[in-house]
Amino acid sequence: MAWSNQDKCAIVGVGATDYYVRGKSWPRTINDMAGEAILKACADAGISIKDIDGIAYYSGAGAGYLDKFDTASLMETLGMPHISFSASLTSGGGGCPGAIGLATAGLMNEDAKYMVTLMALQQLPQHRLGVVFGANAPSPESSFLQPSGLVGPGHLMSVLARRHMHLYGTTQDAFGEVVMATRANTHNRPKAVRKEPLTKEQYDASVMLADPLRRLDFCLETDGAVAVITTTMDRAKDCRHKPAVVHACAHGGQREWGRAFAWMGMPDPHFASSGHKFTADRIWAQSGLSAKDMDVALIYDHFSPMVLLQLEDYGFCEKGEGNDYVLSGKLRYDPATGRGVNGGTPVNTHGGNLNEAYIIGMTHIVEGVEQVRGTAINQVRDAEFALVSGGPASLPVSSLILRSA
Amino acid sequence: MADVIQYGPARLLPGEQIAITTNPDTEPFWQAAKEHRLTACQCAKCRHFRMPPTAYCPECSSRDKNWPVLPGTATVFSYAICNKNPKTGGDFIYVPVVVDLDGAPGARLNANVTGCDAEDVRIGMKVTVEWTAIQDGWVLPNFRAASPGA
Numbered sequence: 001m002a003w004s005n006q007d008k009c010a011i012v013g014v015g016a017t018d019y020y021v022r023g024k025s026w027p028r029t030i031n032d033m034a035g036e037a038i039l040k041a042c043a044d045a046g047i048s049i050k051d052i053d054g055i056a057y058y059s060g061a062g063a064g065y066l067d068k069f070d071t072a073s074l075m076e077t078l079g080m081p082h083i084s085f086s087a088s089l090t091s092g093g094g095g096c097p098g099a100i101g102l103a104t105a106g107l108m109n110e111d112a113k114y115m116v117t118l119m120a121l122q123q124l125p126q127h128r129l130g131v132v133f134g135a136n137a138p139s140p141e142s143s144f145l146q147p148s149g150l151v152g153p154g155h156l157m158s159v160l161a162r163r164h165m166h167l168y169g170t171t172q173d174a175f176g177e178v179v180m181a182t183r184a185n186t187h188n189r190p191k192a193v194r195k196e197p198l199t200k201e202q203y204d205a206s207v208m209l210a211d212p213l214r215r216l217d218f219c220l221e222t223d224g225a226v227a228v229i230t231t232t233m234d235r236a237k238d239c240r241h242k243p244a245v246v247h248a249c250a251h252g253g254q255r256e257w258g259r260a261f262a263w264m265g266m267p268d269p270h271f272a273s274s275g276h277k278f279t280a281d282r283i284w285a286q287s288g289l290s291a292k293d294m295d296v297a298l299i300y301d302h303f304s305p306m307v308l309l310q311l312e313d314y315g316f317c318e319k320g321e322g323n324d325y326v327l328s329g330k331l332r333y334d335p336a337t338g339r340g341v342n343g344g345t346p347v348n349t350h351g352g353n354l355n356e357a358y359i360i361g362m363t364h365i366v367e368g369v370e371q372v373r374g375t376a377i378n379q380v381r382d383a384e385f386a387l388v389s390g391g392p393a394s395l396p397v398s399s400l401i402l403r404s405a
Numbered sequence: 406m407a408d409v410i411q412y413g414p415a416r417l418l419p420g421e422q423i424a425i426t427t428n429p430d431t432e433p434f435w436q437a438a439k440e441h442r443l444t445a446c447q448c449a450k451c452r453h454f455r456m457p458p459t460a461y462c463p464e465c466s467s468r469d470k471n472w473p474v475l476p477g478t479a480t481v482f483s484y485a486i487c488n489k490n491p492k493t494g495g496d497f498i499y500v501p502v503v504v505d506l507d508g509a510p511g512a513r514l515n516a517n518v519t520g521c522d523a524e525d526v527r528i529g530m531k532v533t534v535e536w537t538a539i540q541d542g543w544v545l546p547n548f549r550a551a552s553p554g555a
Contacts, residue, residue, distance in 0.1 A: 264513055
């Protein structure tokens with residue numbers, strides 16, 4: 001059954017700072033960067049910061065992993081005269097595209113007129129995400145995980161990737177192809193952190209950090225801020241750009257995934273998955289669409305195997321067939337034709353978290369907006385539908401289908 | 406596919422750098438471990454196992470718990486091979502394993518495995534509990550390969 005909010009709201013503005021290598025954004029403050037992203041998103045939409053009256057966060061309104069956004073502080077900093085919606089999805093980056101659904105809910109409830117969704121990330125030495133699990137004193141729950149020395153997200157993800165290799169014969173070559181295929185999309189992107197082409201030899205020489213995962217299977221550690229503005233379709237018509245229509249959006253997940261790699265209790269086949277099956281089924285049911293209808297897929301890529309596992313959960317290929325799907329080149333974007341390769345759907349035409357920048361999912365939303373506007377640097381020809389995913393992580397995870405107006 | 410890396414012996418992370426905390430739901434597990442008894446949280450009503458221990462049985466909502474003594478054997482469900490001590494950053498080969506506990510269907514532990522080379526750890530490998538003293542007088546269950554290289 002079609003989602004009752006289908007095509008009723010749209011993303012109308014996007015804004016971002018430069019992307020900095022971890023820690024290099026200092027001496028800017030995190031609110032300085034957040035402000036730049038919000039003001040740029042307003043300019044992109046053709047509205048005033050004074051028009052912003054709602055904020056739909058994710059990650060518990062986290063700014064990175066140790067800082068927090070505060071709506072009152074943002075109002076004082078940026079001068080929004082009043083706010084009539086301020087809410088967040090829970091957990092972490094898995095909720096990123098789901099925050100657009102939260103914004104839609106607030107807009108449809110007439111709580112607010114122009115909603116901001118944002119993330120700012122500044123990984124100063126004491127805030128470095130890669131070691132954040134190990135740096136915390138273990139809680140009673142994490143006392144069942146942390147003593148094993150699974151201290152970083154990459155360690156945790158490698159255990160899931162290993163199980164997938166065991167069950168389905170998945171190879172490290174496929175993880176390498178995820179990195180290489182998306183790296184090929186950054187050479188022409190001025191803001192991308194990694195722009196040089198990547199060869200298989202270079203990938204194979206990358207240091208093993210958590211076997212089976214190499215350094216290049218881990219996403220970038222970057223600083224920066226990204227904001228997007230969502231509003232209703234009637235208001236979107238008065239904005240500067242063609243609206244990126246919110247066609248479907250869902251967050252959540254099922255108990256078998258739960259806290260995922262913060263727990264490791266998932267039964268097969270959920271263990272060696274991205275935890276997105278429930279959410280994937282929901283957005284396809286909401287929209288009546290399926291993976292083959294997507295013109296471009298912006299897949300959350302904190303770790304390369306998780307791209308492969310999401311492609312399975314969203315049905316771009318069957319469960320267990322991700323290895324062959326990836327190795328047949330189907331993630332690649334062909335600039336000559338503006339389309340995919342070998343019948344595939346281009347994945348992460350912006351380079352993703354692995355190659356462009358990691359702002360906890362927001363860059364994927366921006367690329368989805370630019371693709372359906374028709375203004376992307378690596379434009380997919382006639383892109384009508386863009387899939388955006390967030391996570392895999394502890395629930396909720398989420399996804400979004402944007403449609404060209 | 407790249408060659409298999411020769412890591413050498415899988416070591417246990419030093420107990421003196423490991424701390425835990427407990428709450429009333431989890432403490433019986435750790436009290437048993439102090440006495441070198443491996444247990445898991447079992448619902449006293451429907452017999453469903455759950456780990457980590459929590460207040461309610463997710464199957465039947467009962468708050469009543471059993472703490473049966475398990476055989477102390479387990480099967481490797483998945484693993485990673487790590488090469489740096491997470492506290493010091495120094496070179497250190499250790500293998501975090503996720504194990505299925507014998508006698509407690511559905512209950513898993515995350516631990517280190519030793520008694521074999523890291524590159525010889527396999528999914529499906531049988532392991533036996535090995536107790537590691539950690540900070541504050543607590544004891545951590547780790548595991549040893551039941552037959553080296555198996």
